[in-house]
Amino acid sequence: KGRFCCISRDPFEDVAIWSESVDKLLSCKSGQMAFREFLKTEYSEENILFWLACEDYKKIKSAPEMISTANRIYSEFVQTEAPRQINIDCGTRESITNNISQPSLNSFDNAQKLIYGLMARDCYPRFLKSEIYQAYLRRSKKR
Structure with a gap:
């Protein structure tokens, strides 16, 4: 089962995989979009936007x-x-603030880990129970 849904032509066939782990969800473009849609309803969309920005930043x-x-x-x-x-x-925020004039590729690592933990612990379990995810699952089963 080493398939990642970004490669698959049909994004719906991998919806069930999202429930295996937050990493499976985040490794997938359509998974990111669904999760972002859910976080919007919780007013915490900034979490995934920041996480994605950090992923791009490190490249x-x-x-x-x-x-x-x-x-x-x-x-x-x-x-x-x-x-x-x-x-x-505030410690993490302060350390980024103090080093922002000379950033490195690791500048945001601690903050990204914290936000990842927050998403994995709090948002992700709620996402799996959400109507948004359930609707994606139903749609994928119909195909």
Whole structure:
């Protein structure tokens, strides 16, 4: 069963796999979209947006791009009063703030781990019970 749903041409055939783990859900474009749709209903969409931004950030190759992206992530998600402020402890927020002028590819690792934990522990179990996920499952069984 080493199939990842991004490769599959029919996104619906892998809906059941999402319930195996939060990683299976997040490794899949359509899974990310469904989870994001659910998080919107809980007003915590910033969690997956931040997590995805961190995933992209870690793939950056050039220093100038890294600096501008780090600053964008910081101002959108991390700084106090950010438009999509994520729920992290003040120590983690402070350490990012102190190092944002010289970002590295690991600048957001701790915050990303915290948000991942939050999604895995809190949001993901609720997602599996949600009407949104159940509707995806029903649709996939009809095909």
